[in-house]
Amino acid sequence: NAGVMQNPRHLVRRRGQEARLRCSPMKGHSHVYWYRQLPEEGLKFMVYLQKENIIDESGMPKERFSAEFPKEGPSILRIQQVVRGDSAAYFCASSPKDSFYEQYFGPGTRLTVT
């Protein structure tokens, strides 16, 4: 009974490079959420996706960030041309179709931009 999987767990990128973060939801879950946690802060919602659809991206920065959840494969959060301020822990959560409130979180990817 695997939980939400995220990889990599740690990612180091130089300024200007691209970061790709992957999330595999729990089996049977069709809803995926991405959150970002900056140091000393709570988690901030970024985007909510269902398979092949972005439902709400109101928390996503307007530039450089994109997310997808294809029909097959994991959800990907992509950050282009990373800057130091992108350094944070990025958490993915999934929920079953009928219960979005009870979101199950992955272990997170810690992105460090040098």
Add this chain to the structure above:
Amino acid sequence: DQQVKQNSPSLSVQEGRISILNCDYTNSMFDYFLWYKKYPAEGPTFLISISSIKDKNEDGRFTVFLNKSAKHLSLHIVPSQPGDSAVYFCAADNSGGGADGLTFGKGTHLIIQP
């Protein structure tokens, strides 16, 4: 603009005693509230939730109380155990606000002393 506030960054409680974690919110449209527990290097784990139609929900050692008029909720853990030492996040959602993610507080670090 912090819509969910946890004003105590940390709380120290003796083992066996009651731990009370507090959370205040400003958005009167929130109608569902959750508590998550987080250990270092792990994702948040769902603990307990409450709908705005209730004022109390209990699950084992955990009880959440909701005071809608004060826009305040609290999590009680009794008796506190060493394994309860973690960061606790309060989260809220507005079910009528469309599909979006949870709004989290900054967390309270609970330390259980032997």
